[in-house]
Amino acid sequence: MNGQVYLTWGSSCDVGPYHGWVMAYDARTLAQTAVFNTSPDAEESGIWQSDNGPAADDQGNIYAATGNGVFSAAANGRDYGDSLLKLGLANHSLNVLDYFTPFNEKSLNREDDDLGSGGPMLLPPQRGASSGLVLVGGKDGNLYVLDRGRMGKYQEASNSHAVQVIHFHGGIYAAPAFWNGHVYILASHDYLSAFALDRGKLSRNADAKGAFDNRERLRRSPPTEQPMESSGSSKPRPGMAPTNLLCSTLTMPPTLPGNSITPSKTALATA
Secondary structure: OOOEEEEEEOOOOOOOOOEOEEEEEEOOOOOEEEEEEOOOOOOEOOOOHHHOOOEEOOOOOEEEEOOOEOEOHHHOOOOEOOOEEEEEEEOOEEEEEEEEOOOOHHHHHHOOOOHHHOOOEEOOOEOOEOOOEEEEEOOOOEEEEEEOOEOOEOOOOOOOOOOEEEEOOOOOOOOOEEEOOEEEEOOOOOEEEEEEEEOOEEOOOOOEEEEEEHHHHHOOOOOOOOOEEOOOOOOOOOOOOOOOEEOOOOOOOOOOOOOOOOOOOOOOOOO
């Protein structure tokens, strides 16, 4: 992004001590440009996002979600546990331009319910959301829909600083996918679901659900399914059934009106 390569990480299997890190490197020379520590006065707050990378907007800002750790930013501190950060690069420094932290961050940290279990996804411009939207989900099964121009920072008592909060039956260990006006997400203990996007909000209930039941998958291995968009076209070509969503378990995505979607023969390798 803008001539920079960004790397993010935390720890291996929660082995401490560790911090969350974002580092920027010049894409031509590989010289280090900037470093950001998510917990300089504490520990933890790693960036793992179930192996998803950070997201970037057209202004060059970087979005990354942290896991469990101390949150002190609302009290003028520098630690950002269980938060979605919007970072900007200027004068060889990465700075927090805005952030979102759930109201129950202390409980999330105590119960090991990382917000940062899911990766962030930016949506294209939408009517009703002048600054664009960013979505991120966590281990507690909440998918947060946020205004990128006013992410809300932190407030006590409720998550009313989010545009929407949609709850699933299990944790979210992936980034959502967007295609043809719909957001797709697969949570553990749930089905692959499609939500219509209209005027800056997702439909309250899923428009369609896949036939694949992720609960049976969880009995055999951890939840690593990742929906992905693989076609650059918004409309099927004549005689073609596009495979727009890939899943690591070769599942059948939901079929939406006017679109024929078939299971992909390609599997994703997930760590």
